[in-house]
Amino acid sequence: MSPTLIEIIQSKNYDIIHSKAEVQEIHRHLIDSSNYVNAPNFTKIHPSDLELIFDEYDRRFFDGAIRASLGDSSLNFRLSKRMTSSGGSTRQWRDRYTRNQKFEITISAPILFESFDGPNHRDIIANGIVCHDRVEALQRIMEHEIIHLVEFLAFNESSCSRKRFHSLAKQFFGHTFHKHQLITPAETAKVKHGIMAGKKVRFEFEGEIFHGIVNRITKRATVLVESPEGQKYSDGRKYVKYYIPPAILEPLE
Ligand SMILES: [Zn+2]
Structure with missing residues:
Protein backbone atom coordinates (compact mmCIF):
# COMPACT_ATOMS: atom_id res chain seq x y z
CA MET A 1 0.00 0.00 0.00
CA THR A 184 2.79 43.85 -6.55
CA PRO A 185 1.25 46.33 -9.01
CA ALA A 186 1.18 48.91 -6.20
CA GLU A 187 4.90 48.36 -5.69
CA THR A 188 5.56 48.62 -9.44
CA ALA A 189 3.68 51.91 -9.56
CA LYS A 190 5.85 53.19 -6.74
CA VAL A 191 9.14 51.93 -8.16
CA LYS A 192 8.49 52.95 -11.76
CA HIS A 193 6.46 56.12 -11.35
CA GLY A 194 6.84 57.32 -7.75
CA ILE A 195 3.09 56.88 -7.30
CA MET A 196 1.64 55.73 -3.99
CA ALA A 197 -1.38 56.30 -1.81
CA GLY A 198 -1.58 59.86 -0.47
CA LYS A 199 0.44 61.34 -3.32
CA LYS A 200 -0.82 64.44 -5.14
CA VAL A 201 -0.95 63.81 -8.88
CA ARG A 202 -1.95 65.36 -12.17
CA PHE A 203 -3.47 63.40 -15.05
CA GLU A 204 -5.25 63.86 -18.32
CA PHE A 205 -8.66 62.34 -18.76
CA GLU A 206 -10.76 62.79 -21.93
CA GLY A 207 -8.71 65.83 -22.91
CA GLU A 208 -8.96 67.61 -19.57
CA ILE A 209 -6.28 67.99 -16.91
CA PHE A 210 -7.21 66.97 -13.37
CA HIS A 211 -5.41 67.29 -10.04
CA GLY A 212 -6.14 64.77 -7.32
CA ILE A 213 -4.91 62.54 -4.55
CA VAL A 214 -4.13 58.85 -4.98
CA ASN A 215 -6.42 56.88 -2.71
CA ARG A 216 -5.36 53.34 -3.50
CA ILE A 217 -3.64 51.29 -6.17
CA THR A 218 -4.61 47.88 -7.42
CA LYS A 219 -4.28 47.37 -11.19
CA ARG A 220 -5.37 50.97 -11.58
CA ALA A 221 -4.92 53.86 -9.23
CA THR A 222 -7.99 55.33 -7.59
CA VAL A 223 -7.55 59.11 -7.69
CA LEU A 224 -9.86 61.44 -5.78
CA VAL A 225 -10.51 64.77 -7.48
CA GLU A 226 -12.24 67.48 -5.48
CA SER A 227 -15.56 68.46 -7.06
CA PRO A 228 -18.92 69.85 -5.88
CA GLU A 229 -20.63 66.94 -7.70
CA GLY A 230 -18.59 64.38 -5.80
CA GLN A 231 -19.27 62.19 -2.84
CA LYS A 232 -18.53 63.45 0.68
CA TYR A 233 -15.43 61.94 2.31
CA SER A 234 -14.29 61.81 5.94
CA ASP A 235 -12.33 65.07 5.58
CA GLY A 236 -15.64 66.85 4.85
CA ARG A 237 -14.78 67.56 1.23
CA LYS A 238 -16.45 66.17 -1.88
CA TYR A 239 -14.50 64.08 -4.35
CA VAL A 240 -15.11 62.28 -7.62
CA LYS A 241 -13.26 58.98 -8.08
CA TYR A 242 -11.22 58.26 -11.18
CA TYR A 243 -9.65 54.91 -12.06
CA ILE A 244 -6.42 55.67 -13.90
CA PRO A 245 -3.48 53.52 -15.04
CA PRO A 246 -0.57 54.45 -12.72
CA ALA A 247 1.70 55.01 -15.74
CA ILE A 248 -0.16 58.16 -16.85
CA LEU A 249 -0.18 59.81 -13.41
CA GLU A 250 2.28 62.63 -12.90
CA PRO A 251 3.44 63.20 -9.32
CA LEU A 252 3.01 66.83 -8.23
CA GLU A 253 5.49 67.04 -5.36
ZN1 LIG B 1 -1.04 31.55 2.77
Missing part, protein backbone atom coordinates in the same frame (compact mmCIF):
# COMPACT_ATOMS: atom_id res chain seq x y z
CA SER A 2 1.25 3.48 -0.78
CA PRO A 3 1.79 5.79 2.17
CA THR A 4 -0.96 8.21 3.19
CA LEU A 5 -0.55 11.96 3.21
CA ILE A 6 -0.17 11.98 7.00
CA GLU A 7 2.55 9.31 6.81
CA ILE A 8 4.40 11.33 4.20
CA ILE A 9 4.16 14.52 6.25
CA GLN A 10 5.52 12.70 9.29
CA SER A 11 8.33 10.89 7.52
CA LYS A 12 9.77 13.35 5.01
CA ASN A 13 12.78 15.46 5.92
CA TYR A 14 13.94 18.45 3.93
CA ASP A 15 16.81 17.57 1.64
CA ILE A 16 17.98 20.75 -0.10
CA ILE A 17 19.82 19.00 -2.96
CA HIS A 18 16.92 16.70 -3.76
CA SER A 19 14.30 19.40 -3.37
CA LYS A 20 16.15 21.88 -5.61
CA ALA A 21 16.66 19.23 -8.31
CA GLU A 22 12.95 18.33 -8.32
CA VAL A 23 11.94 22.00 -8.44
CA GLN A 24 14.23 22.54 -11.47
CA GLU A 25 12.78 19.46 -13.17
CA ILE A 26 9.27 20.86 -12.69
CA HIS A 27 10.44 24.20 -14.16
CA ARG A 28 11.80 22.42 -17.24
CA HIS A 29 8.83 20.08 -17.54
CA LEU A 30 6.32 22.95 -17.56
CA ILE A 31 8.12 24.80 -20.36
CA ASP A 32 8.59 21.58 -22.37
CA SER A 33 5.06 20.26 -22.13
CA SER A 34 2.76 23.29 -21.81
CA ASN A 35 0.92 24.62 -24.85
CA TYR A 36 1.06 28.14 -23.42
CA VAL A 37 4.07 28.55 -21.16
CA ASN A 38 6.99 28.42 -23.59
CA ALA A 39 9.73 30.41 -21.83
CA PRO A 40 10.94 31.17 -18.28
CA ASN A 41 9.34 34.61 -18.64
CA PHE A 42 6.23 33.39 -20.45
CA THR A 43 3.60 35.79 -21.76
CA LYS A 44 0.71 33.31 -21.89
CA ILE A 45 -0.61 30.89 -19.30
CA HIS A 46 -3.73 28.71 -18.96
CA PRO A 47 -5.38 27.16 -15.88
CA SER A 48 -4.33 23.73 -17.24
CA ASP A 49 -0.71 24.81 -16.61
CA LEU A 50 -1.52 25.20 -12.92
CA GLU A 51 -2.88 21.66 -12.84
CA LEU A 52 0.17 20.42 -14.73
CA ILE A 53 2.67 21.79 -12.20
CA PHE A 54 0.48 20.84 -9.26
CA ASP A 55 0.48 17.21 -10.42
CA GLU A 56 4.27 17.27 -10.83
CA TYR A 57 4.65 18.53 -7.25
CA ASP A 58 2.22 15.93 -5.98
CA ARG A 59 4.04 13.12 -7.76
CA ARG A 60 7.59 14.19 -6.89
CA PHE A 61 7.14 15.46 -3.34
CA PHE A 62 4.10 13.57 -2.02
CA ASP A 63 4.11 10.29 -3.99
CA GLY A 64 0.71 11.27 -5.41
CA ALA A 65 -0.84 11.22 -1.93
CA ILE A 66 -2.52 14.63 -2.32
CA ARG A 67 -4.62 13.44 -5.28
CA ALA A 68 -5.20 10.12 -3.56
CA SER A 69 -6.52 11.73 -0.39
CA LEU A 70 -8.90 14.03 -2.31
CA GLY A 71 -11.31 11.08 -2.76
CA ASP A 72 -14.71 12.48 -3.81
CA SER A 73 -13.55 16.06 -3.29
CA SER A 74 -12.97 18.17 -6.36
CA LEU A 75 -9.92 20.34 -6.97
CA ASN A 76 -10.17 23.24 -9.36
CA PHE A 77 -7.47 25.61 -10.67
CA ARG A 78 -8.12 29.19 -11.57
CA LEU A 79 -6.18 32.21 -12.82
CA SER A 80 -7.50 35.48 -11.45
CA LYS A 81 -7.21 38.77 -13.31
CA ARG A 82 -8.41 40.73 -10.29
CA MET A 83 -6.38 39.30 -7.44
CA THR A 84 -3.63 41.87 -6.91
CA SER A 85 -2.82 41.90 -3.21
CA SER A 86 -1.51 38.35 -3.02
CA GLY A 87 0.02 35.80 -5.34
CA GLY A 88 -2.47 33.02 -4.70
CA SER A 89 -5.18 31.57 -2.51
CA THR A 90 -6.60 28.17 -1.59
CA ARG A 91 -10.26 27.79 -0.73
CA GLN A 92 -12.17 24.93 0.87
CA TRP A 93 -15.98 24.66 0.97
CA ARG A 94 -18.81 22.14 0.72
CA ASP A 95 -21.20 21.79 -2.20
CA ARG A 96 -24.68 22.88 -1.09
CA TYR A 97 -26.43 19.85 -2.57
CA THR A 98 -23.98 16.96 -2.64
CA ARG A 99 -22.14 18.04 0.54
CA ASN A 100 -18.94 17.00 -1.23
CA GLN A 101 -15.85 18.94 -0.35
CA LYS A 102 -14.46 21.31 -2.94
CA PHE A 103 -11.07 22.92 -3.18
CA GLU A 104 -9.87 25.68 -5.43
CA ILE A 105 -6.38 27.04 -5.95
CA THR A 106 -6.30 30.51 -7.50
CA ILE A 107 -3.17 32.18 -8.83
CA SER A 108 -2.97 35.90 -9.55
CA ALA A 109 -2.21 36.66 -13.21
CA PRO A 110 -1.41 40.38 -12.60
CA ILE A 111 1.16 39.53 -9.94
CA LEU A 112 2.93 37.13 -12.31
CA PHE A 113 2.83 39.44 -15.31
CA GLU A 114 3.86 42.55 -13.35
CA SER A 115 6.91 40.65 -12.17
CA PHE A 116 9.87 40.29 -14.51
CA ASP A 117 8.32 42.86 -16.82
CA GLY A 118 10.79 44.65 -19.08
CA PRO A 119 14.59 44.66 -19.17
CA ASN A 120 15.10 46.44 -15.84
CA HIS A 121 13.11 44.02 -13.73
CA ARG A 122 14.55 43.03 -10.42
CA ASP A 123 14.57 39.56 -8.97
CA ILE A 124 11.82 39.01 -6.51
CA ILE A 125 11.83 37.18 -3.22
CA ALA A 126 8.97 34.82 -2.47
CA ASN A 127 8.72 32.67 0.63
CA GLY A 128 12.31 33.63 1.44
CA ILE A 129 13.63 32.29 -1.88
CA VAL A 130 14.92 34.48 -4.72
CA CYS A 131 13.06 33.97 -8.01
CA HIS A 132 14.82 34.76 -11.27
CA ASP A 133 11.94 34.34 -13.66
CA ARG A 134 8.17 34.10 -13.93
CA VAL A 135 8.02 30.29 -13.81
CA GLU A 136 10.03 30.31 -10.56
CA ALA A 137 7.65 32.89 -9.09
CA LEU A 138 4.69 30.74 -10.13
CA GLN A 139 6.35 27.72 -8.50
CA ARG A 140 6.86 29.58 -5.19
CA ILE A 141 3.20 30.63 -5.15
CA MET A 142 2.06 27.10 -6.02
CA GLU A 143 4.28 25.58 -3.31
CA HIS A 144 2.69 27.87 -0.72
CA GLU A 145 -0.82 26.96 -1.90
CA ILE A 146 0.05 23.24 -1.92
CA ILE A 147 0.94 23.44 1.77
CA HIS A 148 -2.46 25.07 2.41
CA LEU A 149 -4.16 22.20 0.56
CA VAL A 150 -2.11 19.58 2.42
CA GLU A 151 -3.14 21.15 5.74
CA PHE A 152 -6.81 21.23 4.71
CA LEU A 153 -6.69 17.56 3.73
CA ALA A 154 -4.70 16.36 6.73
CA PHE A 155 -6.06 18.64 9.49
CA ASN A 156 -9.21 20.18 8.00
CA GLU A 157 -7.89 23.72 8.55
CA SER A 158 -4.95 25.80 7.39
CA SER A 159 -3.19 29.01 8.31
CA CYS A 160 0.09 30.33 6.97
CA SER A 161 0.58 32.46 10.06
CA ARG A 162 0.91 29.35 12.27
CA LYS A 163 3.89 27.23 13.21
CA ARG A 164 2.66 24.00 11.65
CA PHE A 165 2.40 25.66 8.24
CA HIS A 166 5.89 27.12 8.62
CA SER A 167 7.44 23.79 9.49
CA LEU A 168 5.69 22.00 6.59
CA ALA A 169 6.71 24.69 4.09
CA LYS A 170 10.29 24.40 5.33
CA GLN A 171 10.25 20.60 5.40
CA PHE A 172 9.10 20.23 1.78
CA PHE A 173 10.31 23.37 -0.01
CA GLY A 174 12.79 25.11 2.25
CA HIS A 175 10.57 28.18 2.62
CA THR A 176 11.77 30.49 5.38
CA PHE A 177 9.22 33.26 4.95
CA HIS A 178 5.49 32.98 4.55
CA LYS A 179 4.14 36.28 3.34
CA HIS A 180 3.59 37.30 -0.23
CA GLN A 181 6.74 39.20 -0.94
CA LEU A 182 6.26 39.23 -4.68
CA ILE A 183 6.38 42.63 -6.28
